[in-house]
Amino acid sequence: MREDLSMPAAPAIDVDGWVCPMPLRDAPNIVMGHGGGGAMSGELIEHLFLPAFGAAADAGMGDSAVFAVDGTRLAFSTDSFVVKPLVFPGGSIGELAVNGTVNDLAMAGARPLVLSTAFILEEGTALSEIAHVAEALGTAASAAGVSLVTGDTKVVDAGHGDGIFINTAGIGVLDEGVDIRPERAAPGDVVMVSGDIGVHGIAVMSCREGLEFGTTVLSDTAPLAGLVSAMLDTGADLHVLRDPTRGGVAATLNEIARAAGIGVSLEETALPVPAAVRDACGLLGLDPVYVANEGKLVAFVAPADADRVLAAMRAHPLGARAAVIGTCVEEHPGMVVARTALGGTRVVDLPAGEQLPRIC
């Protein structure tokens, strides 16, 4: 995600003496799309945050950081959760807050150890709602095997928050030899996904005010460290792991393609999309490949290792419906090209902004 994601060159715009460093798609203000995990999010980081942070910013400042302390390699990650509504089919902001950060650590190949939890509560929020969310958070932490070791609580006046926002940060440990990062994707790699896609996004949208539609889709929120551990236990050389959350599988594959300077050839018919997700996407005018997941991973694996990694995934409860969805190629570097059901091809772009706001 560190490469230039900007739109075709746009002139810098001077606003009251301040020269906006970003290609402006709209007014010189934050719009919902800046939080979508797509191209606009990348522009905000690349053109505004990183230059502003200056020398203090680590060049790699991504979803998680890996660094060594006294010879021990640690992974460190953070996410804030602003999902709306707070409770949705299959989970709540409590489970997301644990699993989101646990999964960012697991995608670096780390064993998650501890989490911090920081709540921003809006004045007037029912204590019963907070207790429900906190219980879900505690249960998810126990299930993921992480301890909640430190925290913070802030309160903002009514009308300046939205019930409950949660930030978690987490620390994990990397075993020797583990080196999993987007830059390691290489032509020939087999690209897999651990199961059905688009489930979380549709579960949340199904209960959004004004959008209610009947569906049996439950969020797939789950901690993936156990699945990653089973994959590592095969002894395979895992090149890249990534959980396709905001922006879905499309955003994840584009980010990896850009980071590694490779192309991804995607088999559209191989994507495991449940019928209920396909139906709901039809109703909402969405493409499942852009819809968020909270309990799935995408893996890039050297071809010699692909079969045993796929077998290990399928033997794990969270990978039972794992599938090969494509390959890593030398052609069209930085791009994802899908072969469609009709035998044609189409470019699967990085989404610009946000199809589904506040999905996590």
Add this chain to the structure above:
Amino acid sequence: MREDLSMPAAPAIDVDGWVCPMPLRDAPNIVMGHGGGGAMSGELIEHLFLPAFGAAADAGMGDSAVFAVDGTRLAFSTDSFVVKPLVFPGGSIGELAVNGTVNDLAMAGARPLVLSTAFILEEGTALSEIAHVAEALGTAASAAGVSLVTGDTKVVDAGHGDGIFINTAGIGVLDEGVDIRPERAAPGDVVMVSGDIGVHGIAVMSCREGLEFGTTVLSDTAPLAGLVSAMLDTGADLHVLRDPTRGGVAATLNEIARAAGIGVSLEETALPVPAAVRDACGLLGLDPVYVANEGKLVAFVAPADADRVLAAMRAHPLGARAAVIGTCVEEHPGMVVARTALGGTRVVDLPAGEQLPRIC
């Protein structure tokens, strides 16, 4: 902060079948006081969050956690920042977000290494304002010697946030033999503060809408790891360090008194209170001992070490006005009792809620 901070027993109240686990001071909803760092904050943690988190919560879940990974002792801390206004005399939410977490690590005796930064941005916020805050954050991180290694950005719809909220989490390393925590306070300990108190709270209040008053008070926000390092270099056995933020010196001393089961005898006249803070407090009806600081520390030191620790503090730019403000006693365990200017005594209580909302 783990002991029982509850009010005299209040009956549990059943709200629509949900039995509130907390002594209710008001409706069964969040009020601003729950974010004040005083008794109500303690009740929320003690009676709601910790039971809800269950087995996943570490017993010590405080301002920062210390734990060992492969023999290396790490400190881990998090804070969210919701200060209003975002920019105030002497700083902004950017400096606070760095110094607040750096100081929580330093108060455990740790050398801060890395920070995560997570922004929750409100739709419509000016990019120029975000850039200004991010620059302040980057400059503060460089000054504190920490790297910004990972981050997150979320956007919430207009009217559901307040411009910019920032969460930071940080990791630090503890040298061998360092053991600094509230439970180590012991009768006989000399209690010191590193400089003028009440400065941050008054600086922020001075520019609050509807409260503007002329003052030259600038926030004292500063990273304290260097000062702590200078204190450790004396070889002294530092028992407790704590930065008196929300709830001021009064809340900090009460928390330490309760954690260690000791009493604190405070010399009111020894508290370094600048004239401008004293004047503003008079105007606002506040007691400086309850007003927040963002660049000060309170230290509990064995009497044999007190002189050299005080000298080391005074030799450091951030401790030039350090002062002995009291002693740790066996009497009145869990309580702070001040000797007043007139020679009388008064109990300095843990504040209930919040005198100054959204001060950090």
